[in-house]
Amino acid sequence: MASQAPRKPPTVPASTDSGDGDLSVVLERRTLKVRPPQMYQVVMLNDDYTPMEFVVVVIQEFFGKDLETATQIMLKIHLDGKGVCGVYSRDVAATKVDQVLDAAAKAGHPLKCVSEPVDF
Ligand code: TYC
DSSP: OOOOOOOOOOOOOEEEEOSSSOEEEEOOOOOOOOOOOOOEEEEEEOOSSSOHHHHHHHHHHHHOOOHHHHHHHHHHHHHHSEEEEEEEOHHHHHHHHHHHHHHHHHHTOOOEEEEEEOOO
16 A cells, blocks of 8 residues: 655744844745545456456456446456556445456455555
């Protein structure tokens, strides 16, 4: 899992004493930086034993793909060793991984998948 860079602690406003008795405080203007949430891709891995048909059904069922798209993804995994089934927030991606591993284990297949942060 990717860790985020630690935030800098807030700085104390600079005080200036011009010597004339007026003590002024300079407030630093900061732009608020917001970032989109880190997204995670669910990557499915090839193996020599899980039937292609099972993989296609899993991709349709858990990743909402139609038969043709699921077949293309399965073939990509089969040929390249791995392939992305979908991109989600961290918790949803983790749930998809659990669902796939659970379905595979129940069916007695060694199918594996992992979630990994997407860099953008
Ligand atoms: N390589 C498997 C076979 O030939 C099919 C397969 C495809 C398995 C994708 C896993 O993630 C996978 N039966």
